[in-house]
Amino acid sequence: MQQLLIPPFGEYELLDTGNFEKLERFGSYVTRRPEPQAFWRPSLAEAEWRRADASFLRDARSDERGEWRLRPGMPERWTVTYSSERMRLRMRLGLTSFKHVGIFPEQAANWEFIHEQCTRLAAGAAAPRVLNLFAYTGGATLAARAAGAEVTHVDSVKQVVTWARENMEASGLEGVRWIVEDAMKFVQRELRRGSRYRGIVLDPPAYGRGANGEKWVLEESLCQMLECCAQLLEPSGAFLVLNLYSMGLSSTLARTAVRQAFGPPREEQWGELCFADRGGKQLPLGTYYRFVR
The missing domain is CATH 2.60.40.1180 (Golgi alpha-mannosidase II)
Incomplete structure (x- = not known):
């Protein structure tokens, strides 16, 4: 839908x-x-x-x-709080030379979805394992952890991972597994280990460099990444969230790429993440695709 x-x-x-x-x-x-x-x-x-x-x-x-x-x-530097019926997250903001401030507020819609899915999965016998790739300062990580998931947080920038850890502590949480590594290298190693996850979150940039200079170009690398993640995700009851920020890449393209790698899901949603300003002008701030197997 x-x-x-x-x-x-x-x-x-x-x-x-x-x-x-x-x-x-x-x-x-x-x-x-x-x-x-x-x-x-x-x-x-x-x-x-x-x-x-x-x-x-x-x-x-x-x-x-x-x-x-x-x-x-x-x-x-300063701190903001995200509060809902499900969770309360504290996140530190900072003014970076790339115009970012350490949070993408539109992702709150996905945080709610992630928390809901992890709560559902945590009602079973064991805490669900969740993998957050290109995880930045950890909004999705915190949402999953707040719902009781065992979360692996992967980002190639050490300073950003440290920032995410500060957000975890400010939110009164603990127990996240922190990985500073190129995302592709990590998922390929997880495949060799036979690891499986109940939830995967992907928030890839248009362009990027891994911890050791590995090159990431979204249009060239995303399909390979999705094929790897399809082997890591449990076959039943699991969920996936994919965000795309590159201008010109629609949620329909995201849906097509994911369905090719994973097959048709039981439930799916796709579209735009958006805010409206005081003048009523709606600004799209990224596209998303998410499903439940």
Whole structure:
């Protein structure tokens, strides 16, 4: 079933979008940063945008890197809370040179799905084993762990894994297995070991480098990754979540690639993750595909 998901997130708000930028509130602080999909006009006056506590200035020599301009009193690190009926997660935010702040709020919709599935699986005899690949600062990891899953968190950047561990501790959780390694190398080794998981989460970038310089190009590597994961996932009752952020790659493409690797599932959902700003303009922030076997 195709769906547009707009998750509730009390400490996050998309205030305005336009002129290839977005204005957002994370907790008590407002940020202004580039958004290549917001090609329309803003709803708020420029004076409102200039009141942002932190504004990202792109480096003229790079499409990705830049620096933040901070207003007085704006910290470089702060914490937000995600609360729902199912869980309460605390996540540390920080201003990075790649315009990111350490959280993708739209993923809260997938956190709820992951928690629900892990709770279902944990009602059985043993805690479900969940693998989170390209796991970044660990929102999905925390959601699974909060539901009682045994979680393996894999990312190739040591500093990001440390950040995720801080989020685990801030959320009052423990017991996550942390792996700093290239995701493809890890899943291939798990195949040789005969490992199996009840849930797999994939959040791959468009481009990336592994811990030892391994090259990742989404369109070239994703199908191989899915074929490996299809062998790692338990054949019955298990779940998968795939996120794609690359512009031009639709959820229909994600569905086609996953179904080729895994076969038709018992239940499936696919579509866009989205927020609407105060002017009612909906901004898609990624595509997703998820299923239950």
